[in-house]
Amino acid sequence: MAAKKASTSSPKAAKTTRAIAVDAPPLKSWNDLIGHDALITGLTAAIRQGRLGGSLLFVGPNGVGKTSAAILLTQTLLCERSTARDMAPCGECPSCVQVRVGTHPDFIQVRKPDDKTLIPLELLIGPVDARLQEGFCHDVHLRPMQAQRKVAILHDADFLNEEGANCLLKTLEEPPANALIILIGSSEQRQLPTIRSRCQVLRFQTPPGEAGRALLRKQLDHYQSQHEEESLPTMSDDALDAAIELSAGDMHVAARLARGGGEQIREALWNQLAAPVPDPTAIVRLINGHLDSISKDVPKRRAALRDVFSIAVQHYRRQLRSDASSGEYDPATHRRLDRTLRTFREIDRSANLGTLVDCYASDLTLAATGDRGAIG
Missing domain, CATH: 3.40.50.300 (P-loop containing nucleotide triphosphate hydrolases)
Structure with missing residues (x-):
């Protein structure tokens, strides 16, 4: 009953x-x-x-x-x-x-x-x-x-x-x-x-080639239809491919990178990450400056931070591939990639953004994975 x-x-x-x-x-x-x-x-x-x-x-x-x-x-x-x-x-x-x-x-x-x-x-x-x-x-x-x-x-x-x-x-x-x-x-x-x-x-996989570019264009068109006050530039195929690669196939990240033109933050961040021992102060200043240029709104800052870490993931993946092609392996690069991937879970768990960026930059310098047990 x-x-x-x-x-x-x-x-x-x-x-x-x-x-x-x-x-x-x-x-x-x-x-x-x-x-x-x-x-x-x-x-x-x-x-x-x-x-x-x-x-x-x-x-x-x-x-x-x-x-x-x-x-x-x-x-x-x-x-x-x-x-x-x-x-x-x-x-x-x-x-x-x-x-x-x-x-x-x-x-x-x-x-x-x-x-x-x-x-x-x-x-x-x-x-x-x-x-x-x-x-x-x-x-x-x-x-x-x-x-x-x-x-x-x-x-x-x-x-x-x-x-x-x-x-x-x-x-x-x-x-x-x-x-x-x-x-x-x-x-x-x-x-x-x-x-x-x-x-x-x-x-569901990210489609390659022209299909992937068509999907990203559709994401951008959908965004434009909801934000008619914003005018998006026409994107070349190379720019769309670069956005998809930087995002590791995440079309939401790719669309944000394509809309915001991720070239400047990409080059600046990659230059910092390429150092044998990354400077934590410079990385914190760079990331926080980028977030401040995006918005004071927390959800938008979280999305922008995901984009930054996606760029970092691609940097370390490229470095590992380059090392592998030369028959080399750097465990510090692997640990830094692991640390970068961990940041996405921390964002999903609503970690304080300032603390997250500070800890991330410090862990990169130490080549630490950031595994802090239940906290990490």
């Missing part, structure tokens, strides 16, 4: 799991998903053969199309004018429009709040006084209200702690027959093995 009663509480539960606006370039059709033809072919075959799993895990660099593909797949499954087998959502029916704006009653979404470092447990299983009566896991098991099935997307799966991930295990292992669950993360390694083992993994 309790389970039946809980199934009638969907209006209250919906407040925490729907109406999420997603900042991703809209796709009108699967032909607009750049650089993922093999993935589309696999999805098409799975849908037409009735073999689409109930729990999917989309992984890949930021900005390569994971969220856009998840939204388009949701439209494909819920469209009122076209069957899923057609792989051609109309984009105009009430269901397609509601999916796009995040208000469809059978479309559930959860993402990490901007002011949190992890996805709160209450978004997954409800608040303490209503455990398993609200939240993502509860809403997934409710009967569809408008369509024949439900689709639930959990954005920011990288930010599940062990307790939150454990709450999802049973739902992922035995999803309702009329529901599809999609988790979106940046890599398989950032997901717990128990999560990976219960999902069908779809890997």
Whole structure:
């Protein structure tokens, strides 16, 4: 009886799991998903053969199309004018429009709040006084209200702690027959093995060559459409390739570098990092000066700092490749690369930016990885 009663509480539960606006370039059709033809072919075959799993895990660099593909797949499954087998959502029916704006009653979404470092447990299983009566896991098991099935997307799966991930295990292992669950993360390694083992993994890669440039141009066009007051310069192919390389395939970082022209900070930072023993004072002054030139707004400064560290990652990767081609290996370079990669986790955990930059510069001088146990 309790389970039946809980199934009638969907209006209250919906407040925490729907109406999420997603900042991703809209796709009108699967032909607009750049650089993922093999993935589309696999999805098409799975849908037409009735073999689409109930729990999917989309992984890949930021900005390569994971969220856009998840939204388009949701439209494909819920469209009122076209069957899923057609792989051609109309984009105009009430269901397609509601999916796009995040208000469809059978479309559930959860993402990490901007002011949190992890996805709160209450978004997954409800608040303490209503455990398993609200939240993502509860809403997934409710009967569809408008369509024949439900689709639930959990954005920011990288930010599940062990307790939150454990709450999802049973739902992922035995999803309702009329529901599809999609988790979106940046890599398989950032997901717990128990999560990976219960999902069908779809890997999104940064497309090479012209496809990669087309994807970056699409990111820039999307940004321009939302910031009409800003005029973006026309980017050459070489400039786009350089931005993609510096970002290590993260299209969000690449777009910021392309918009802001990362040449100046790149050259200045690489000159500092190339020293046998980097000067920590000079590095701190350089990074803080760059952040000050970007904005006083903390989220924008965090994004700019990610861009700086992406540039540093590419410097050390290039140096390791160059050494390897000469049959050499410098463990200090490897430790400095490890330290730079660690900074991304510290940013995600909302570390104080000033302290982070100071510690990073000091660790580079010492060629230390920055592993401080639970703190690092």
